[in-house]
Amino acid sequence: MLQSGRVPERLTKRSLVAVSHAIERAALAPAEDGPTVVMALFQRMPYFERESALYQRIAATAAVTVIGMVGPTPPALPQGTYGVLLDEADPLAREWSVLVLTPRFGAALVAHDRMEVEPTAATLEAGRLFDGGWSFRRDDALHEMVRLRGQLADRLPRVALLVLDDVLGRARELPATPGEARGEAAIRLLVRRAEQARVALEATRQADDVSGQSPTLLDDTAMRRWTGLDGTTASGTLPVALVAVRVAEPAGAPERFGRRSAAREAQAVLGALTAPLRSSDRAVRLAEHDYLLVLPSLSEDQAIEVTDRVREGVAGLARSYPFVAFEVHAAVAVTARRPLPVDDVRHALSWAVEQGVPLATVAPESASAPAGVL
Numbered sequence: 001m002l003q004s005g006r007v008p009e010r011l012t013k014r015s016l017v018a019v020s021h022a023i024e025r026a027a028l029a030p031a032e033d034g035p036t037v038v039m040a041l042f043q044r045m046p047y048f049e050r051e052s053a054l055y056q057r058i059a060a061t062a063a064v065t066v067i068g069m070v071g072p073t074p075p076a077l078p079q080g081t082y083g084v085l086l087d088e089a090d091p092l093a094r095e096w097s098v099l100v101l102t103p104r105f106g107a108a109l110v111a112h113d114r115m116e117v118e119p120t121a122a123t124l125e126a127g128r129l130f131d132g133g134w135s136f137r138r139d140d141a142l143h144e145m146v147r148l149r150g151q152l153a154d155r156l157p158r159v160a161l162l163v164l165d166d167v168l169g170r171a172r173e174l175p176a177t178p179g180e181a182r183g184e185a186a187i188r189l190l191v192r193r194a195e196q197a198r199v200a201l202e203a204t205r206q207a208d209d210v211s212g213q214s215p216t217l218l219d220d221t222a223m224r225r226w227t228g229l230d231g232t233t234a235s236g237t238l239p240v241a242l243v244a245v246r247v248a249e250p251a252g253a254p255e256r257f258g259r260r261s262a263a264r265e266a267q268a269v270l271g272a273l274t275a276p277l278r279s280s281d282r283a284v285r286l287a288e289h290d291y292l293l294v295l296p297s298l299s300e301d302q303a304i305e306v307t308d309r310v311r312e313g314v315a316g317l318a319r320s321y322p323f324v325a326f327e328v329h330a331a332v333a334v335t336a337r338r339p340l341p342v343d344d345v346r347h348a349l350s351w352a353v354e355q356g357v358p359l360a361t362v363a364p365e366s367a368s369a370p371a372g373v374l
Contacts (some may be wrong), residue, residue, distance in 0.1 A: 012118050013128040015195050016096060016111055022187065023098045023107040023134075024051070029056050033104040035063035037167045039148050041086075041097040042069040043113070044234035052078060064163045066148075066156065068092060070236060084155045088236070092151060096130060099145050103170040104177050106141025109134040115238055117296040123229035124296060127280075128238055136184045138176035142168065183216035196355055216271065223284045227294070233338045240340060241303035242332045243293040244271060244286070244349040247314055268320065272313030276306050290349065292342060300334045300361060307332060307359060329353045333362035 027038050038058055042048040048055070048069055056078035059065040066078055068084040070093045077083045086093045094113040100106065109130030121127020135141065149164055156164075224230060247269050273291055274283050282294045293310075296304055307330045314326050331348035335341055344362055352360040 003370060006082055008112075008131040009133050011111055011130045011132060012121065012126065012128065014126040014131060015191065016109065016119075016132075018191060018194060019134045020096075020098045020108050023136075024054055024058065025107055026105075026107050026136075027062060027100040030053075031061075031102045031105075033102050034164065034170060035167055036061065036100065036102050037064045037066075037145065037164055038062045038101075039066045039097065039099040039145060039152075040068070041092060041095050041148075042067065042095055044095065045071055045075050045238055046232055046234040048075065050232045055081065063167065064160050066152065066160065068152065082156055082160045083217060085150050096132075097144070097148065098277055099141055099148065101138070101141045101145050101167060101171060103167060103174050104138060106138035106145075106171070106176075107136045108136075108141040108144045110144055113237060115297060117238060117280050121280075123226050123228050123231065124238060124240070125231060125233045126345060136187055137180045138171065142171045155300075197266050217274065218284045220284070223282065223294075227340060235338045236336050239297060239334055239336050241293075241300070241306075242294040242333045242335065242340060242342065242345045243295065243300040243303055243307050243310075243344075244345040245291045245293065245307070246289050246329045246349055246353060247273070247291070248327045249328075250288050251324075265317070268317050269314060269326065272317060273310055275313050276309040285344065286342075290346070292345070294340070298334070303332045303334060304359070304361075311358070315333055329358060331360045331362060334364065 027036060040055070042051075055065065055067065059078045059080035064079075064242035065078075065081040066084060067075075067081050068086055068091075070086045070088055072085075075083060075085075084232050094115075096109070096111045096113065098107075098109045100108075109132070111134075114129040114131060116129045116130055117124055145164070146168060149161070149168065150281060153161060188373065218226060219238035227233075249265070267342070274292070277283065277295075278294065284292050284294070286292050293306070295306060298306070311328050311330070314328050317326060329352045331345050331352055333341065333345045333348070336338060348360045348362045
């Protein structure tokens with residue numbers, strides 16, 4: 001955490017959700033030692049919307065509740081909360097924090113988005129990686145509350161600052177509750193065991209997803225689940241490179257060389273497509289000869305490098321199939337949009353095929369036309 005002096009941990013979103021919920025439930029517990037103040041940074045509106053009913057309950061009992069997130073217009077917040085809109089370039093836009101403080105109790109989670117994903121995650125969203133930490137110690141929460149109060153002071157009304165300063169002042173004067181270290185040790189054990197159970201469950205789900213097919217080639221159902229379309233996700237966080245690839249063989253090849261040979265060629269093509277992929281990457285078949293590679297956290301240059309390796313791999317198949325010359329076209333886009341703009345990339349791929357160019361790039365966050373030709 002920023003102020004505790006502890007070395008930041010590498011944390012997944014899934015583990016942070018569990019700790020956040022525990023801290024939020026602590027905020028709802030009766031405060032026998034004075035007023036409660038709560039601060040939470042959600043990054044994007046969809047993440048807050050999922051918890052808005054809970055924060056309505058928190059705001060009804062807390063003395064001050066501050067909610068921060070990126071957004072162009074004031075979000076609809078529960079009555080009694082103070083909203084802070086963050087600019088995309090603000091360092092706080094990448095922070096996920098939940099702080100609860102009373103004069104004698106405190107809990108804090110502070111994490112910074114790495115804009116990366118855990119390779120073995122069941123979904124892109126659940127596997128998002130953060131650096132940070134959490135604590136159920138009053139003084140840790142006090143220090144983090146002081147930090148955020150200073151960073152947000154010019155964006156909060158005076159009445160909110162007065163209440164915050166009153167609780168901060170009383171917390172500085174009073175000792176924390178004895179036994180915090182023991183209580184936190186028990187909580188960490190529960191979180192660790194829950195994380196171990198999650199990892200085991202995700203391993204089982206991944207085995208089911210790839211049963212009977214290539215380990216990196218997903219069907220539509222598995223791809224939908226992995227990209228988070230059935231859960232809560234938001235634009236503007238994790239960047240993803242999309243590479244649409246069409247591998248076409250000469251017309252009539254199956255009839256000339258036999259269906260069995262064609263099946264072997266298809267497996268060889270699939271091997272060339274997936275060979276450059278990392279464990280965090282996925283591939284899906286879009287049509288008979290069209291594929292989509294989904295590459296989290298890669299830049300456009302890095303995605304183009306992967307595409308070049310795919311092209312080289314497919315070209316190398318001529319050594320095994322000298323009578324079949326595969327033609328490869330591709331389109332590359334890097335996006336932080338959700339849902340992923342697959343149709344945009346497919347449109348660019350069709351454009352590349354029609355124009356007879358090997359690779360087209362899509363303008364960032366735009367579907368208007370391919371941005372360039374390589």
